[in-house]
Amino acid sequence: xxxxxxxxxxxxxxxxxxxxxxxxxxxxxxxxxxxxxxxxxxxxxxxxxxxxxxxxxxxxxxxxxxxxxxxxxxxxxxxxxxxxxxxxxxxxxxxxxxxxxxxxxxxxxxxxxxxxxxxxxxxxxxxxxxxxxxxxxxxxxxxxxxxxxxxxxxxxxxxxxxxxxxxxxxxxxxxxxxxxxxxxxxxxxxxxxxxxxxxxxxxxxxxxxxxxxxxxxxxxxxxxxxxxxxxxxxxxxxxxxxxxxxxxxxx
Amino acid sequence: xxxxxxxxxxxxxxxxxxxxxxxxxxxxxxxxxxxxxxxxxxxxxxxxxxxxxxxxxxxxxxxxxxxxxxxxxxxxxxxxxxxxxxxxxxxxxxxxxxxxxxxxxxxxxxxxxxxxxxxxxxxxxxxxxxxxxxxxxxxxxxxxxxxxxxxxxxxxxxxxxxxxxxxxxxxxxxxxxxxxxxxxxxxxxxxxxxxxxxxxxxxxxxxxxxxxxxxxxxxxxxxxxxxxxxxxxxxxxxxxxxxxxxxxxxx
DNA sequence: ATTATCTAACTAACTGGTTAATTAACAATG
DNA sequence: CATTGTTAATTAACCAGTTAGTTAGATAAT
Numbered sequence: 131x132x133x134x135x136x137x138x139x140x141x142x143x144x145x146x147x148x149x150x151x152x153x154x155x156x157x158x159x160x161x162x163x164x165x166x167x168x169x170x171x172x173x174x175x176x177x178x179x180x181x182x183x184x185x186x187x188x189x190x191x192x193x194x195x196x197x198x199x200x201x202x203x204x205x206x207x208x209x210x211x212x213x214x215x216x217x218x219x220x221x222x223x224x225x226x227x228x229x230x231x232x233x234x235x236x237x238x239x240x241x242x243x244x245x246x247x248x249x250x251x252x253x254x255x256x257x258x259x260x261x262x263x264x265x266x267x268x269x270x271x272x273x274x275x276x277x278x279x280x281x282x283x284x285x286x287x288x289x290x291x292x293x294x295x296x297x298x299x300x301x302x303x304x305x306x307x308x309x310x311x312x313x314x315x316x317x318x319x320x321x322x323x324x325x326x327x328x329x330x331x332x333x334x335x336x337x338x339x340x341x342x343x344x345x346x347x348x349x350x351x352x353x354x355x356x357x358x359x360x361x362x363x364x365x366x367x368x369x370x371x372x373x374x375x376x377x378x379x380x381x
Numbered sequence: 382x383x384x385x386x387x388x389x390x391x392x393x394x395x396x397x398x399x400x401x402x403x404x405x406x407x408x409x410x411x412x413x414x415x416x417x418x419x420x421x422x423x424x425x426x427x428x429x430x431x432x433x434x435x436x437x438x439x440x441x442x443x444x445x446x447x448x449x450x451x452x453x454x455x456x457x458x459x460x461x462x463x464x465x466x467x468x469x470x471x472x473x474x475x476x477x478x479x480x481x482x483x484x485x486x487x488x489x490x491x492x493x494x495x496x497x498x499x500x501x502x503x504x505x506x507x508x509x510x511x512x513x514x515x516x517x518x519x520x521x522x523x524x525x526x527x528x529x530x531x532x533x534x535x536x537x538x539x540x541x542x543x544x545x546x547x548x549x550x551x552x553x554x555x556x557x558x559x560x561x562x563x564x565x566x567x568x569x570x571x572x573x574x575x576x577x578x579x580x581x582x583x584x585x586x587x588x589x590x591x592x593x594x595x596x597x598x599x600x601x602x603x604x605x606x607x608x609x610x611x612x613x614x615x616x617x618x619x620x621x622x623x624x625x626x627x628x629x630x631x632x
Numbered sequence: 633a634t635t636a637t638c639t640a641a642c643t644a645a646c647t648g649g650t651t652a653a654t655t656a657a658c659a660a661t662g
Numbered sequence: 663c664a665t666t667g668t669t670a671a672t673t674a675a676c677c678a679g680t681t682a683g684t685t686a687g688a689t690a691a692t
Contacts, residue, residue, distance in 0.1 A: 173637085187530040192442030195682060205639045210683065268529075271522060277588035278519075279438040289592040297593055314617065319594060320610035323586060324579045331578030332571075337528035341540040342548055343570060359571035363618050366565065371622030421671065446648060456673045461649060639688075647680075654673075661666075 174212050176202040182223045186268035190220055190276065221284050224273065227266050228292040234259045239299045245307035246369065252300060253364055254357070257329050261353050267330050297322055313368050325364055332356050425463050427453040433474045437519035441471055441527065472535050475524065478517050479543040485510045490550045496558035497620065503551060504615055505608070508580050512604050518581050548573055564619050576615055583607050 180201035184193045195216065199206040213219045238255040241248065260267055277285040300322055307313035332339070332347070339347040346352065431452035435444045446467060450457040464470045489506040492499065511518055528536040551573055558564035583590070583598070590598040597603065 187526075189440055189442060189526070191440060194680090196680095206682090207640090207684075208638065211637075216682070268526065271526065271585070274586055274588050275438075275440070275519065275522065282588075285588060286592060289589055293589060293593055316613075317610060320583075320607060321614070323583055323590070324610070324614045326586075327578040327582030328575045331582065332574055334522070335525055335574060335577075337525050337533075337536060338540055338544060339574070341537060342544055356571060359568060359575070362567075363572070363575045366622075367614050367618040424671080445646095447646095457648090458650075458674085459672060462671075467648070633692100635690100635692085637689085637691100640686100642685075643681105643683090645681085645683105648678100650677080651675085652673100653675100655671080657668105657670085659666100659668080662664090 173202070173204055173208060177204060177209060177212060177219075178223060178226065181219050182227065182265050182269070185220055185223060186265040186272065189272050190216065217283060221287075224269055224284050224288060225291075227263070227269055228288055230263070231259055231266055232292045232296060235296055236299075239296070239303070245303060245310055246312050248303060249300075249307065249313075249368065250361060250365065252303070253325060253329060253361060256326070257357050257360055260330060260333055261357075264333060267333050270330075271334055307368075312370060314370055316368065321368070324367070328360050328363055332360070424453070424455055424459060428455060428460060428463060428470075429474060429477065432470050433478065433516050433520070436471055436474060437516040437523065440523050441467065468534060472538075475520055475535055475539060476542075478514070478520055479539055481514070482510055482517055483543045483547065486547055487550075490547075490554070496554060496561055497563050499554060500551075500558065500564075500619065501612060501616065503554070504576060504580060504612060507577070508608050508611055511581060511584055512608070515584060518584050521581075522585055558619075563621060565621055567619065572619070575618070579611050579614055583611070 177198070180198045181193075184198045184201065188194070188197075193216070195206055195209060198219075199209060209219065213222065234255055235252065238248070238251045241251070243251055273282055273285060273288065276282040297318075301318040304313060304316065304318045304321060308315055336347050347356075428449070431449045432444075435449045435452065439445070444467070446457055446460060449470075450460060460470065464473065485506055486503065489499070489502045492502070494502055524533055524536060524539065527533040548569075552569035555564060555567065555569045555572060559566055587598050598607070
């Protein structure tokens with residue numbers, strides 16, 4: 131008897147709690163996105179945004195689907211309604227980020243500037259993209275590390291779709307400049323990685339810089355300073371010395 | 382009666398199993414590390430070695446203590462016998478790796494070479510250290526990412542103990558070379574990161590390179606080629622053009 | 633009524649860390 | 663020189679907490 135009573139007690143309490151929760155939710159969200167048919171596009175986009183941040187900061191292994199759902203203000207099951215699994219989710223974010231990067235870069239590479247100016251524009255554009263999309267280099271780093279461990283199902287696609295096309299165009303550009311006599315005789319297969327390194331490293335090592343220099347390396351002023359330094363560094367390494375074709379930026 | 386018999390049975394079987402295990406272990410390890418008081422130093426070292434590999438490949442969140450124990454051929458509880466927790470384990474590995482790096486670098490910085498040769502020697506030494514200790518840049522990358530997410534308890538110590546001393550010495554070296562008129566007027570706060578970037582990036586992006594160029598970028602020949610390219614790149618960016626003091630390496 | 637959209641609650645598997653027991657070496661003791 | 667006790671090294675088995683992914687519905691628009 132007392133047993134069945136306590137069971138009833140539990141059920142009653144549970145229902146009370148459910149009602150209370152419903153009220154809370156209603157008052158908190160003010161009726162927004164209750165039940166179904168809220169704004170699906172918005173939800174999907176919110177998920178991708180949250181995933182990008184979570185993955186770039188914590189990595190795949192460290193990323194928590196609950197945290198993602200909370201950040202996107204969406205139930206966790208919705209992640210699996212829109213995407214197959216964690217891995218697919220990650221892939222979607224990568225394609226989104228790298229796609230935008232490719233677009234920004236090709237805008238410059240497709241322009242009709244002289245070689246020396248175009249390479250400077252390319253470096254500048256890449257720098258600017260990273261400066262205003264800081265999660266891009268983070269995702270790239272993460273993915274490269276996963277690829278080394280042999281755990282990346284995305285790397286092949288990413289290289290074919292994004293890196294290879296860009297690399298080929300920049301490589302051509304370098305060869306052209308060398309033929310024209312404005313660039314030193316560098317090997318694109320090494321020079322391109324060196325350029326990217328110089329551009330990217332400052333951002334990925336910002337936490338170290340902050341502690342080494344005792345100031346925030348990511349303020350707009352510092353970033354502008356770095357931009358100039360990067361262009362100077364690369365220009366000095368690429369342009370023929372004692373030549374008149376040096377539009378390099380100095381401070 | 383049958384009960385006591387079965388109990389005896391169990392005891393006998395247990396002893397048999399124990400003997401068998403002992404034999405197995407003996408034959409496998411040839412008497413090494415049996416039972417207790419084997420070689421604690423060896424066990425500790427084996428753990429650290431395994432941790433270094435596991436952490437550099439999987440990161441802290443992805444690293445599995447079970448996998449580490451298996452790789453070190455040691456029981457998991459032994460990890461916690463020697464180290465407080467996962468985090469402490471990671472810290473020990475970081476200090477070991479960064480300590481050796483600092484040693485190798487200071488050996489060059491303490492030498493009495495002229496500025497231009499010393500900076501080349503520094504870059505070469507750093508490159509060589511990374512080339513033969515590939516887990517170092519991986520650990521560094523991991524830790525920088527954790528630091529950005531605010532999850533690193535080690536970064537402060539690492540910067541103070543390893544990066545700061547090295548940075549200051551290289552910075553002095555650059556200033557000296559500039560005063561002497563052999564180096565261009567570069568800002569060490571930007572030039573040093575750019576150098577490190579050029580040195581490190583090739584290794585951390587090897588998985589992309591492999592797919593981009595369709596060959597292994599980490600063979601001794603390719604690494605030697607890269608070394609030359611890095612020295613050329615940095616030399617060209619640092620040494621005054623049209624000056625006689627360019628010992629830069631070309632292919 | 634159907635369908636697209638959304639949720640709370642659940643589960644099976646896994647993971648960092650703990651515990652109590654076991655083993656070997658060694659020193660002291662009888 | 664055997665026995666005993668002590669201590670450091672090592673382990674199997676376990677546990678409490680977490681996590682990716684699932685399920686059984688609920689809600690609203692059509």
